[in-house]
Amino acid sequence: KNEVEQSPQNLTAQEGEFITINCSYSVGISALHWLQQHPGGGIVSLFMLSSGKKKHGRLIATINIQEKHSSLHITASHPRDSAVYICAVTPSRETSGSRLTFGEGTQLTVNP
């Protein structure tokens, strides 16, 4: 079983819909990251969080440390949000740096 599990694997939405992507992890962590990978392959860091909630534009990320669960929400979705969204964690056992353990990603397609 992967240390980081995402759901759903694939998600199709209509423009304007509210979208939620979930991430569960099975190890203690010091931080959780949400990344976005566009069709061209480039990776952008969206959020890094260790508690609570963060918001950037139409994106909101929350984390519940006790439940080992995080969600990424997209409000008023747009076709340009179509991408793979990846959850990654820095396990708290890591003392040598900030190596990331990744989920398999969620392919989001937003149709106009």
Add this chain to the structure above:
Amino acid sequence: NAGVMQNPRHLVRRRGQEARLRCSPMKGHSHVYWYRQLPEEGLKFMVYLQKENIIDESGMPKERFSAEFPKEGPSILRIQQVVRGDSAAYFCASSPRGLLYNEQFFGPGTRLTVL
């Protein structure tokens, strides 16, 4: 401040040749991470380096793969005697320090194709 740079962006090699992938971290960043993304698979950690030191290479295959981050110049991921299974996207990320709670910045990746 330029972002993380990787070159080449695309690399084609025949089986048995060597592949050299370069990563220039963001200015002021002295910590570099290499990740591999096989076709239709997720990202996997390979190696973590600081200037002139390999800190964690637990994700590197035992043979044919090596990495360095010299005092001057870019970090290099070297794959000797490439095989078709090495075909993948290789991403480099950098951070200003290796402490926990540290955000990493990713490069655009090098797509290696082994014929």
